[in-house]
């Protein structure tokens with residue numbers, strides 16, 4: 001592996017009651033990689049993501065960005081390097097989409113060149129294909145549209161690493177694949193919490209499978225989304241089959257049968 005852009009060493013987090021929510025996690029993320037953090041509900045994925053992004057201070061362990069500890073960076077240095085698209089973002093609903101996306105430029109404001117700034121924002125709107133609703137108030141957007149606006153704001157921030165917490169949860173199946181395709185074309189390092197295993201398999205270059213606060217498996221999708229890991233962690237089966245119409249492999253996650261009513 002080339003020199004990691006982000007390194008987590010023995011990262012742990014405890015709740016106030018003393019429960020371990022993340023237990024001794026080591027990770028190395030190289031520049032250009034797309035790491036998907038997956039695992040069952042409550043496994044510690046968001047807690048881990050927030051520590052990796054510097055939004056939550058670990059109880060023990062450390063995170064390095066390049067060779068610098070994240071905790072030693074100023075908030076401006078951190079904001080120039082790291083963008084987070086989280087699950088909760090409640091901007092003023094009257095803010096127009098273009099003004100909201102412009103907020104991504106705040107960390108860069110000391111070196112402001114107005115024409116250049118406007119160009120970067122326009123570019124972000126264009127890359128996420130939301131320029132047609134750039135003048136609408138944020139409060140009028142659907143969940144999926146809002147998720148796209150959040151991503152455009154993060155792109156306008158021009159970070160080294162983009163952190164996404166369940167970026168597709170409001171999107172329909174096609175829009176999910178399109179959004180992740182778009183993210184993978186940005187050529188930046190991405191760390192994303194994702195539940196949708198087929199999307200994990202096609203989007204991620206590496207996968208971190210969390211289970212009960214621990215890193216259960218870490219590696220390429222093929223190394224981690226194995227029959228034994230998927231069974232043990234998610235209690236479902238995974239099959240790798242030939243696509244019936246195309247010359248490629250299909251990864252099929254076999255969810256349990258839902259009993260018909262009654």
Ligand SMILES: Nc1ncnc2c1ncn2[C@@H]1O[C@H](COP(=O)(O)OP(=O)(O)OP(=O)(O)O)[C@@H](O)[C@H]1O
Nearest residue numbers: 015016021039040041042043044045046047048210
């Ligand atoms: N500040 C906190 N205090 C106490 N418990 C917490 C705190 N934050 C998270 N938890 C608990 O820690 C566990 C892990 O939470 P986390 O949000 O990291 O899980 P997750 O894997 O992202 O879950 P999900 O898939 O449901 O979003 C959960 O049981 C959650 O209720």
